[in-house]
Amino acid sequence: MTSIRINEARVTQILQDLVRIPSVNPNFEGGVPERDMADYVEAFLSRLGLASERREVRPDRPNVIGILPGISADAPGLLLEAHMDTVQIANMTIDPYGAEIRDGKLYGRGACDTKASLAAMLAALEWFVENGIKPPVPVYLAATVDEEVNFLGVLDVLESGHRLAAAVVGEPTGLHAVVAHKGVVRCMIETIGVSAHSSKPEEGVNAISGMMKVVHHIDRTMSERLQGAFHPLVGRPTLSVTEITGGVAPNTIPERCLIKIDRRTVPGEDSDQVWREIQEELTRFAQEDGTLKLIVHPPFVLDYAMDTSPDSEIVRLVTAKAAEKIGEVRTHGVPYGTDASKLTRVGIPSVVFGPGSIDQAHTKDEWVELKQVALAAEIIAGTMLAFGK
Ligand SMILES: [Zn+2]
Incomplete structure (x- = not known):
């Protein structure tokens, strides 16, 4: 031909x-x-x-x-x-x-x-x-x-x-x-506190302070753990905190703080499974902390590698x-x-x-x-x- x-x-x-x-x-x-x-x-x-x-x-x-x-x-x-x-x-x-x-x-x-x-x-x-x-x-x-x-x-x-x-x-x-x-998982994580007048912070639970522990855990423990993985054509999986909002006024202990995370998956990882693992790990992290209350919301973007x-x-x-x-x-x-x-x-x-x-x-x-x-x-x-x- x-x-x-x-x-x-x-x-x-x-x-x-x-x-x-x-x-x-x-x-x-x-x-x-x-x-x-x-x-x-x-x-x-x-x-x-x-x-x-x-x-x-x-x-x-x-x-x-x-x-x-x-x-x-x-x-x-x-x-x-x-x-x-x-x-x-x-x-x-x-x-x-x-x-x-x-x-x-x-x-x-x-x-x-x-x-x-x-x-x-x-x-x-x-x-x-x-x-x-x-x-x-x-x-x-x-x-x-x-x-x-x-x-x-x-x-x-x-x-x-x-x-x-x-x-x-x-x-x-x-x-x-x-x-x-690569694939991607994006979801929102919310910490729940108790609002109070900031002149008596001991009467409240600060959702922003709680979120700082979560962000630290994500950046240090969870994201560093991914360093070991590598795919020859697309590189490493990654996990980043990409947005944060919280608080309502300068004199109020915040009762809510929200972050969005972006997790890039590589071939061999299943994005659904990755999302479940994030949810389980952060839920366990909050339980072990004792004072932290959080919700890991379902992904608003999920795609496969x-x-x-x-x-x-x-x-x-x-x-x-x-x-x-x-x-x-x-x-x-x-x-x-x-x-x-x-x-x-x-x-x-x-x-x-x-x-x-x-x-x-x-x-x-x-x-x-x-x-x-x-x-x-x-x-x-x-x-x-x-x-x-
Ligand atoms: Zn196109």
Whole structure:
């Protein structure tokens, strides 16, 4: 098979269409549901004659899953996943929805994170249909909602019932292969005291003084204990106290003090388990202290670390196909989270891959290099053609 050629002008056109559809996550200022993006993807698939499912994850916030049949119709499929939502547009210095092209770069919110990946995946599907070629196994294209906040979209893909052998998760990796990242647990801890007039502090219990003991224990004992752990691709797990509030007036013994903590997990650690251990340890710490009363609140953010073996078929294929186009390809870990950890957690080997640099994601003049988007489409198509053979 000669190498796959996908027209850069065509990929550019798709990306321009996508960037011109506002899809700021509704949790952010000026956000809108992803419906219009979903409509576009659905129409695109239907024009290609491919079956697709529209799954209302939340009202007006649908995932769209398109299906390209494989030669082995019943084999577990390859998932191509890219999120449709973007971050906010506040303070951007360019037209966020202009999709303007200058010097081979396309500018706009989502241009690199991650509409470029979605455009590359759609162009790859189109290439198969237009050339009348079937991949060895079914390919599912999932355009998902809500990656930037709660990962609701990818979690819904897991409920869709499709059997998945592996996944390519679109994010701006500069055409390198990301196989590991950290997870995170963030929660609030509250100490409860008894308020009193500060002229008679002995009649109260100071919640701030109590919290100082907690902070000290977290910084010294709990966080130092993590020093021993190390993952070769993402480094060490960490634990930090990141916010503190407490007290109501300068002459009142405070009855409440609150902190927020940020715990970064590494592959091999389970974020749910980590959270339970934090809760147990601090509860025990308070009991042993005798005077300390505290509540460890359930996490307000919890996400999983991910890693996929560099020897897995999907990583080997993406890396090999990318190397044909750009030479040296890195297989590495990154500090940011992605939809991929939800897939690897249930045993679906996943690689995070896409055009553009994470340095341009979420920026005031977000852009992507168009040449990379076309190369990404060819790498993804090459992967689809070889996976499961
Ligand atoms: Zn992204």
